[in-house]
Amino acid sequence: MGALEYDRVSFSYAGASAPVLRDVCLSVGEGEFCLLVGATGSGKSTLLRLAKPEISPGGERFGSVRVHGEDVRALDPVASARAVGYVFQSPDAQVVCDTVWHELAFGLENLGVPEAEMRRRVAECCNFLGIEPWFRARTAQLSGGQRQVLALASALVMRPRLLLLDEPTSMLDPLAEKRFLGLLFRANRELGLTVVVATHSPAAMVEYATRALELSGGSVREVPLEGLSERQLAAPAPRADARVPAAPALSARDVWYRYDREGGWVLRELDLEVGEGEVRALVGSNGCGKSTLLSVVAGVLRPARGRVRNRLGASQALLPQSPRALLSRETVLDELTEWSRTGGYARAEVDAALGRMGLADAPDRHPYDLSGGQQQLLALEKLLLVHPRLLLLDEPTKGLDRAARERLAERLASARDDGATVLLATHDMGFVRAVADRVSLMFDGAIAATEPTGEFFATSWLWG
Numbered sequence: 025m026g027a028l029e030y031d032r033v034s035f036s037y038a039g040a041s042a043p044v045l046r047d048v049c050l051s052v053g054e055g056e057f058c059l060l061v062g063a064t065g066s067g068k069s070t071l072l073r074l075a076k077p078e079i080s081p082g083g084e085r086f087g088s089v090r091v092h093g094e095d096v097r098a099l100d101p102v103a104s105a106r107a108v109g110y111v112f113q114s115p116d117a118q119v120v121c122d123t124v125w126h127e128l129a130f131g132l133e134n135l136g137v138p139e140a141e142m143r144r145r146v147a148e149c150c151n152f153l154g155i156e157p158w159f160r161a162r163t164a165q166l167s168g169g170q171r172q173v174l175a176l177a178s179a180l181v182m183r184p185r186l187l188l189l190d191e192p193t194s195m196l197d198p199l200a201e202k203r204f205l206g207l208l209f210r211a212n213r214e215l216g217l218t219v220v221v222a223t224h225s226p227a228a229m230v231e232y233a234t235r236a237l238e239l240s241g242g243s244v245r246e247v248p249l250e251g252l253s254e255r256q257l258a259a260p261a262p263r264a265d266a267r268v269p270a271a272p273a274l275s276a277r278d279v280w281y282r283y284d285r286e287g288g289w290v291l292r293e294l295d296l297e298v299g300e301g302e303v304r305a306l307v308g309s310n311g312c313g314k315s316t317l318l319s320v321v322a323g324v325l326r327p328a329r330g331r332v333r334n335r336l337g338a339s340q341a342l343l344p345q346s347p348r349a350l351l352s353r354e355t356v357l358d359e360l361t362e363w364s365r366t367g368g369y370a371r372a373e374v375d376a377a378l379g380r381m382g383l384a385d386a387p388d389r390h391p392y393d394l395s396g397g398q399q400q401l402l403a404l405e406k407l408l409l410v411h412p413r414l415l416l417l418d419e420p421t422k423g424l425d426r427a428a429r430e431r432l433a434e435r436l437a438s439a440r441d442d443g444a445t446v447l448l449a450t451h452d453m454g455f456v457r458a459v460a461d462r463v464s465l466m467f468d469g470a471i472a473a474t475e476p477t478g479e480f481f482a483t484s485w486l487w488g
Contacts, residue, residue: 026051026090027186027218028075033087034242035070039355039388040083044070046242048087052220057212057232060222061252062239064397064425065382068222069113071239072188076110077101081393091186102135109179109217113191113396113423115171116346124161124174131182149181153207165283165290168195168345168419169310173204180211187211189221191396193228194422195345197309197451198486205232224397224425226252260433260458272335273300273414273445274321279330281320290316291327292469298447300335303440305456305477306449307487308466314449315345317466318416321447336414336445343417347403348392356394357387359406367410377405380431397423404432408439415439417448421455433458453487 029051036043044067052058062068073079074089077096089096091107099107112118121127128149132142150156153173158166166174172195179187189208193201209232212219223229226236230249238247275298281291290313298304306314319325320332322342334340343350353359360374378384381401383394391402400423407415415436421429429452436446436459450456456463456477463480465473473480481487 027054027056027092028052028220029090029093030071030074030244031088031090033071033074033085033089035067035074035081035083035085037070037081037083037386037389037393039386039390039393041385043084043242048242048244050237050244052218054218055212055216056234057209057219058221059226059229059233059236059249059252060220060239061224061226061236061247062222064224064401064423064428065395066239067242067395068239069190069395071244072110072190072220072222075186075188076108077104079110083393105131105135105182105184107185109182109184109187111172111175111179111187111189111192113194114346114348115168115175115195117348118175118178119163119171122162122164124155124159124163124166127163127174127178128181131178135182145181145183149177152180152210153177162283165287167311168315169197169200169204172196173207176204176207180215184217186218187220189219191223191423192221193223193225194396195310195419195451200310201228205229208232224423260430260454271300272297272333273302274298274332274334274336274447276317276321276327276332277330279320279327279332281316281325281327289469291320294330294470296321296464296471298445300445301440301443302461303436303446303459304448305460305463306447306466307451307453307456307463308472312466313469314466315418318342318418318447318449322416334414336412339412340414340416341407341410341412343404343407343415343420345418345422347396347399350403350406351391351399354390355388356383356391356402359391359402360409363406363410369409369411373409377409380435381405395423397425397428400424401428401432404435408435411439411442411444413444415444415446415448417446417450419450419452420448421450421452429455430458453481457481 030048033048034043035045060068073081075096077099121130128146211217230252236247236249236252237244276296279291279294282289320327360377460477463477464471
């Protein structure tokens with residue numbers, strides 16, 4: 025008996041012209057560490073969500089999915105929580121409480137776990153994952169990487185036998201990714217969990233995995249792990265036309281920011297200047313302040329001290345780490361046409377955006393039925409349709425395969441050529457090489473260095 029089994033499973037979303045899964049048959053054995061790869065929109069997230077009744081997508085489904093021999097449709101919420109843990113691509117879709125300790129206790133409270141047992145489970149999980157130093161922190165103040173570890177902890181504290189993860193390292197810096205995968209490997213080996221990970225970056229996980237599956241054309245096939253280590257996502261071609269305009273589009277001088285009066289400073293003595301028409305990349309470890317800086321530049325957050333001047337603030341667009349923050353309509357088409365009247369664009373531009381995303385035949389799909397990568401592309405296309413003069417992008421390549429990253433690089437190059445200024449925060453160094461004019465390294469809440477992209481990588485000990 026396998027830990028996870030799919031028997032002739034087919035699935036179609038409402039509004040889609042073709043099924044996303046076709047007669048899928050597979051079995052994952054107890055204790056395996058299985059990688060699931062495939063292109064953006066291939067159906068990886070759909071396949072995983074079908075094994076978790078509470079988040080199973082709506083649509084037409086055939087065949088059966090079994091967890092430890094039991095059909096998942098027969099699992100009540102309590103049985104499902106104990107059998108299957110799920111870590112979403114974006115922790116913002118999973119973290120619901122205001123503090124770390126409350127988030128860890130939330131699921132256990134819903135299961136009616138006695139208080140003494142709850143305390144023990146939370147303490148053991150925090151020790152196992154090393155999160156005790158920020159146990160009492162507010163979740164809103166955690167970095168993207170810390171929220172991802174918290175999402176893993178919230179799943180593990182329920183003590184499931186099967187753990188499913190959807191692009192769990194897409195928001196982590198390289199060192200945090202290694203730590204996260206080490207923890208996941210320990211959970212697999214030391215706790216006996218069966219692990220299935222959907223990913224666009226399998227190379228970093230190959231040393232931990234026992235097998236790999238590829239989803240393509242709605243079907244699943246076995247692929248050799250050796251091939252995945254060679255299939256590391258190549259960086260798009262480096263830019264040959266980098267430029268640094270003289271006129272500043274935005275500047276920050278001696279900026280300080282913290283989320284509450286008693287908290288530590290997230291930004292301190294920060295100085296930044298970005299030229300008009302420039303593409304600037306912000307890099308640095310999780311928690312160094314990149315997302316906070318984008319929000320301060322956008323005017324979403326007000327600095328406690330210092331000054332921000334943004335000459336393009338009247339025509340700016342902010343892409344947050346979670347694209348769902350921008351998606352509120354019932355269909356993909358509605359999302360893309362929502363701002364057409366005020367943005368001054370026509371249906372032809374909307375149809376072109378649908379084509380670029382590969383959704384020309386599915387304009388009536390609900391945005392939340394899309395994969396995480398497709399939601400990312402949809403949110404970005406929605407912003408680009410209004411032709412903003414300033415683009416502020418937080419982890420824009422999250423959840424995207426190589427082809428989608430290359431298309432995104434082309435879209436940003438086109439926006440820059442049309443006069444847009446771009447400030448983006450990312451851990452994707454291949455993307456930085458492809459699109460950025462200059463790179464600013466953040467550390468300890470400030471800008472530690474700013475250099476032309478070629479010079480930055482040529483002199484970097486860590487990323488060169």
